[in-house]
Amino acid sequence: MRVKDIMSSPVHTVRQTASVESAAELMGARSVTALPVVDEAGVLVGMVSESDLLWHRVPEDPTAHLRPRPDLDPQHRPGMVVEVMSPYPLTTRPDTDVADVAEAMLENDVRSLPVLDDTALVGIVSRRDILRAMVRSDEVLVREVQHRLDEYADGRQRWKATVQGGIARVHGSFDDETERSVVTVLARTVPGVAGAEVGATEP
Known part of the structure; x- marks a missing residue:
């Protein structure tokens, strides 16, 4: 499964010169926790999150567990997005494998990644x-795997699919190794399937 299969597009963005208040309002209106930040030409220049917007917007409390931001002057209250955004954000591409994106999110502790096609911002993908x-449940997965197999077989049920623990198993006969490979790919690429086993024996 690729990023382009699950990303949100078009993308809600905010200008780097926008006010912190307008960015917060947009996040609330769109029910998102972060926004890509673009310049006047629409080029991605950063990401701004809810936590970024909160700095200097809450009363100082020595018992609070907010980590310090040494790059910000405690005497200055930022008014524009460019002052609080994270520049040079981690990005991904439409054809990147979703598993690789999930790993990058966990390693870098980010919740969403802008999706770039060359330099064009074409989407955003989140942990959600x-x-x-x-x-997805095994019941949902087996229905989708079976549907794909039957569709490939022109509506005939040439193969029987089962799914247990996210592992798809396909049983039936195959004309050749090429057909076996195609069926394996069809089962394995169903979103949520963790692996596929293809055999010639009925369960």
């Missing part, structure tokens, strides 16, 4: 998008 696609 990945969870929605990957965490």
Whole structure:
């Protein structure tokens, strides 16, 4: 499964010269926790999150567990997005494998990644998008695997699919190794399937 299969597009963005208040309002209106930041030409220049917007917007409390931001002057209250955004954000591409994106998110402790096609911002993918696609019941998965197999076989049920623990198993006969390979790919690429086993014996 690729990023382009699950990303959100078009993308809600905010200008780097926008006010912190307008960015917060947009996040609330669009029910998102982060926004890509673009310049006047629409080029990605950063990411801004809810936590970024909170710096200097809450009363100072020595018992609070907010980590310090040494790059910000405690005497200055930022007014523009460019002052609080994270520059040079981690990005991904439409054809990147979702598993690789999930790993990058966990390693870098980020919740969403802008999706670039060359330099064009074409989408955004979040942890929620990945969870929605990957965490699915075996019952849902077996229906989708079976549908793909029957569709490939022109509506005939040439193969029988089962799914247990996210592992798809396909049983039936194959004309040749090429057909076996195609069926394996069809089962394995169903979102949420962790692996596929293809055999010639009925369960």
